[in-house]
Amino acid sequence: MTSIxxxxxxxxxxxxxxxxxxxxxxxYTTFNFAHAQLMMFGVFxxxxxxxxxxLPVLLVLLIAAVVVxxxxxxxxxxxxxxxxxxxxxxxTTLGMATLLDGVTRLIWGDQVLKVPPAVPDATWTVLxxxxxxxxxxxxxxxxxxxxxxxxxxxRSLTGLAMLAMAEDRDAALLRGIDVKRLALGxxxxxxxxxxxxxxxxxxxxxxxxxxxxxxxxxxFVAVAIGGFGSLHGALIGGFxxxxxxxxxxxxxxxxxxxxxxxxxxxxxxxxxxxxLFGTTRERVV
Amino acid sequence: xxxRILRIPSWLLPLVLGALLIAAPWLGISAGTRRLLxxxxxxxxxxxxxxxxxxxxxxxxxxQTAMYATGAYLxxxxxxxxxxxxxxxxxxxxxxxxxxxxxxxxxxxRLGGWSLAMTSFxxxxxxxxxxxxxxRFTGGAVGLVGIPAPELFGSRLGPLGFYVVVxxxxxxxxxxxxxxxxxxxxxxxxxxxxxxxxxxxxxxxVYRMKLTAYAVGxxxxxxxxxxxxxxxxxxxxxxxxxxxxxxxxAASILGGAKSVYGPLVGAAVMQYGPLRSTDFEQYAQIVYGxxxxxxxxxxxxxxxxxxxxxxxxxxxxxxxxxxxPRSTDPGELPPLTGARLExxxxxxxxxGLRALGGVSLTAEPGRITALIGPNGSGKTTLLNMxxxxxxxxxxxxxxxxxxITGAATHKVARTGVARxxxxxxxxxxxxxxxxxxxxxxxPHYVGMPSSILRLPNYRRAAAADRADVDAxxxxxxxxxxxxxxxxxxxxxxxxxxxxxxxxVSRPKVLLLDEVASGLDTDEIERLADLVRAIRDAGxxxxxxxxxxxxxxxxxxxxxxxxxxxxxxxxxxxxxQTHPRVLAEYLGVSQEAKA
Numbered sequence: 001m002t003s004i005x006x007x008x009x010x011x012x013x014x015x016x017x018x019x020x021x022x023x024x025x026x027x028y029t030t031f032n033f034a035h036a037q038l039m040m041f042g043v044f045x046x047x048x049x050x051x052x053x054x055l056p057v058l059l060v061l062l063i064a065a066v067v068v069x070x071x072x073x074x075x076x077x078x079x080x081x082x083x084x085x086x087x088x089x090x091x092t093t094l095g096m097a098t099l100l101d102g103v104t105r106l107i108w109g110d111q112v113l114k115v116p117p118a119v120p121d122a123t124w125t126v127l128x129x130x131x132x133x134x135x136x137x138x139x140x141x142x143x144x145x146x147x148x149x150x151x152x153x154x155r156s157l158t159g160l161a162m163l164a165m166a167e168d169r170d171a172a173l174l175r176g177i178d179v180k181r182l183a184l185g186x187x188x189x190x191x192x193x194x195x196x197x198x199x200x201x202x203x204x205x206x207x208x209x210x211x212x213x214x215x216x217x218x219x220f221v222a223v224a225i226g227g228f229g230s231l232h233g234a235l236i237g238g239f240x241x242x243x244x245x246x247x248x249x250x251x252x253x254x255x256x257x258x259x260x261x262x263x264x265x266x267x268x269x270x271x272x273x274x275x276l277f278g279t280t281r282e283r284v285v
Numbered sequence: 286x287x288x289r290i291l292r293i294p295s296w297l298l299p300l301v302l303g304a305l306l307i308a309a310p311w312l313g314i315s316a317g318t319r320r321l322l323x324x325x326x327x328x329x330x331x332x333x334x335x336x337x338x339x340x341x342x343x344x345x346x347x348x349q350t351a352m353y354a355t356g357a358y359l360x361x362x363x364x365x366x367x368x369x370x371x372x373x374x375x376x377x378x379x380x381x382x383x384x385x386x387x388x389x390x391x392x393x394x395r396l397g398g399w400s401l402a403m404t405s406f407x408x409x410x411x412x413x414x415x416x417x418x419x420x421r422f423t424g425g426a427v428g429l430v431g432i433p434a435p436e437l438f439g440s441r442l443g444p445l446g447f448y449v450v451v452x453x454x455x456x457x458x459x460x461x462x463x464x465x466x467x468x469x470x471x472x473x474x475x476x477x478x479x480x481x482x483x484x485x486x487x488x489x490x491v492y493r494m495k496l497t498a499y500a501v502g503x504x505x506x507x508x509x510x511x512x513x514x515x516x517x518x519x520x521x522x523x524x525x526x527x528x529x530x531x532x533x534x535a536a537s538i539l540g541g542a543k544s545v546y547g548p549l550v551g552a553a554v555m556q557y558g559p560l561r562s563t564d565f566e567q568y569a570q571i572v573y574g575x576x577x578x579x580x581x582x583x584x585x586x587x588x589x590x591x592x593x594x595x596x597x598x599x600x601x602x603x604x605x606x607x608x609x610p611r612s613t614d615p616g617e618l619p620p621l622t623g624a625r626l627e628x629x630x631x632x633x634x635x636x637g638l639r640a641l642g643g644v645s646l647t648a649e650p651g652r653i654t655a656l657i658g659p660n661g662s663g664k665t666t667l668l669n670m671x672x673x674x675x676x677x678x679x680x681x682x683x684x685x686x687x688x689i690t691g692a693a694t695h696k697v698a699r700t701g702v703a704r705x706x707x708x709x710x711x712x713x714x715x716x717x718x719x720x721x722x723x724x725x726x727x728p729h730y731v732g733m734p735s736s737i738l739r740l741p742n743y744r745r746a747a748a749a750d751r752a753d754v755d756a757x758x759x760x761x762x763x764x765x766x767x768x769x770x771x772x773x774x775x776x777x778x779x780x781x782x783x784x785x786x787x788x789v790s791r792p793k794v795l796l797l798d799e800v801a802s803g804l805d806t807d808e809i810e811r812l813a814d815l816v817r818a819i820r821d822a823g824x825x826x827x828x829x830x831x832x833x834x835x836x837x838x839x840x841x842x843x844x845x846x847x848x849x850x851x852x853x854x855x856x857x858x859x860x861q862t863h864p865r866v867l868a869e870y871l872g873v874s875q876e877a878k879a
Contacts, residue, residue: 094531095573095574099573099578101574102569103571106571213527216403224396255418265404265407269392270391273396274396
């Protein structure tokens with residue numbers, strides 16, 4: 001049961017990455033390779049704030065949100081806006097991801113840095129498994145974010161405009177939606193979210209320069225399982241990936257989790273390429 | 286003088302440079318330079334594989350590094366423990382890499398878009414894990430040490446001999462790739478990249494073709510890995526990580542992803558420039574990151590793209606193309622075998638919207654069957670269902686005796702159904718001749734091996750293609766434009782070209798989707814003549830059209846659709862006076878008439 005709790009907690013992190021991918025997908029129908037790196041950056045900023053500068057948690061959260069939001073803004077301007085098409089974006093956002101990896105490594109080096117938890121680190125026993133307060137907070141928070149975003153996108157005017165934009169950019173433009181501004185807003189929001197969750201994610205993942213690549217893959221698998229564009233799909237996909245990883249690590253040994261996750265990805269692509277909650281859109285001539 | 290230089294065949298310069306590369310050791314280069322050339326060859330081979338899938342079929346893949354690692358470790362291990370024969374091990378490495386390509390490509394290409402990029406990225410990050418897992422064979426993090434000097438057919442190869450083998454293999458691979466890209470497959474790749482919709486309507490299976498390009502691209506990566514194992518006689522996981530994947534991508538983009546020889550140039554620049562500096566390691570990711578962003582936004586097709594542009598400019602300036610006289614004799618259309626198209630009780634809903642509610646229609650060979658109706662009445666939906674773009678909810682569609690209900694688009698095309706599109710689809714940078722020739726790619730399919738080796742059956746097919754394409758171009762009256770870029774022509778000409786492209790495949794059924802819209806009276810006249818000629822040759826023609834006058838003058842039978850239902854059927858004379866047609870379609874109300 002302990003592994004299940006820890007799987008769900010790390011799965012919540014993957015779900016967050018997946019939600020970031022999906023937000024950008026909804027706004028641009030494209031894939032932001034660098035989203036996981038944005039999140040990694042948030043974790044490092046958190047580390048800096050809590051350990052180096054010794055600032056209060058709330059201030060750190062604010063700083064991380066603003067910094068990563070700004071990085072996302074820069075990314076939108078230099079890597080997303082000037083080019084069109086999924087494949088061009090894959091190259092430029094991969095470039096952004098590599099750049100962020102390099103900058104992180106240059107500033108903070110290669111070693112694994114421990115990020116202290118924001119709340120006192122107590123451990124509870126729930127349903128026969130041990131789980132820390134941080135983990136419970138992480139799981140609850142990610143579920144809450146997903147629920148809030150889902151409700152927002154269905155109920156609010158901005159959310160509906162977003163969905164309209166995802167469906168047909170030109171039609172949305174003709175309806176008077178400022179597509180460019182709205183999309184930019186979503187992109188920066190995804191960055192702010194990635195930064196603000198830094199204090200929550202950091203204690204679980206630690207701050208390490210390879211975090212971006214690892215999160216990118218697991219987040220992608222989460223989205224592939226849940227289906228592109230589906231927020232609750234990403235949540236469930238994230239939990240599945242986390243559980244697969246933690247349970248294979250527990251039963252088979254530490255070399256297997258990543259391979260097992262890859263096997264899950266291959267299986268889902270072969271059996272249900274659109275994911276569990278994705279819709280196959282019929283091609284239009 | 287310059288004009289004469291520009292007429293030299295394009296393969297001559299690469300051939301000379303290739304010979305120079307092989308002969309380099311005798312031209313007085315240092316051992317250091319020789320090593321750099323060796324590494325350039327290895328990187329160029331890997332990047333060339335990436336070009337096939339990324340540049341030519343438009344699927345970004347990072348998995349080359351995994352195939353490269355497979356080739357390298359397999360060669361290293363077998364050379365130590367089994368048999369040290371370069372020729373055999375290179376073959377094994379190539380086959381193993383091909384397998385890795387297939388295993389990662391089959392699931393990765395299922396979803397399309399970025400899923401291959403991510404799956405292959407994942408594959409690269411798995412390399413160290415697998416090396417760790419197979420530590421007994423690979424040496425794990427320590428690396429594989431003790432690889433012997435290579436032997437070829439029993440004799441030991443010195444550094445010089447090994448260099449020559451690598452150079453010869455590289456030159457040979459690039460010659461093969463050049464043959465593949467300049468063959469009809471090259472055009473098919475480009476059509477696929479620019480428009481999968483068009484490719485499948487020409488009978489090309491998008492999935493199969495992308496998988497083929499990705500898998501074939503694995504071969505040079507495997508070969509390169511096998512060669513790399515002998516370069517330092519030591520392999521460490523460090524050489525096969527994510528940085529390698531990005532290096533390959535950078536070499537490919539720098540040289541030009543959509544070019545044959547670009548990878549060689551890109552790899553040379555990478556090896557002579559950044560990769561030689563030991564400080565580079567620390568800043569590699571930052572430099573690569575910035576490079577990818579800049580290259581992705583600004584540089585269209587790397588150094589090769591710039592070179593091609595320069596050559597084109599020089600050509601335009603100093604060697605103007607000869608004027609090809611406009612042909613006046615359109616020639617005759619050979620008889621075509623038509624087939625009856627039978628649509629019975631077909632239904633389709635999109636969500637809650639009923640687009641087609643049980644429509645039946647028959648198009649006889651040697652007749653023109655028109656389909657008219659107001660916007661949104663379901664005409665194009667019906668065409669798309671016949672072509673297999675949409676799935677049919679109920680009902681059957683048959684071509685001749687064959688049931689094509691629910692068949693994939695490329696399968697429908699292979700039964701002899703050709704079509705044109707409302708907006709003519711022509712990929713950029715493709716000449717009129719190539720665009721039309723794409724129409725015969727599947728009907729006269731020639732496998733990649735015979736195309737690469739230019740075997741007799743390839744030559745025969747190529748000659749036949751040329752004759753067919755010339756005949757069709759003459760027929761539609763665009764012979765003089767054969768070497769112009771198709772996408773740059775005016776709408777009227779592009780519409781005629783679409784008909785030409787459909788016609789060259791000798792279709793049994795031809796679907797024309799609003800083929801006259803946007804044309805002037807003159808152009809419509811020529812088009813009408815062409816459509817009549819096609820009908821008389823025996824094909825079943827289906828015409829979806831808004832121009833009521835054109836429909837009345839062309840069609841043998843007219844079907845009228847409104848809100849997804851068939852309203853009327855009959856000859857032009859009957860339809861012209863049909864009360865419901867007048868009311869629903871032409872907007873003449875009965876009272877007003879009375």
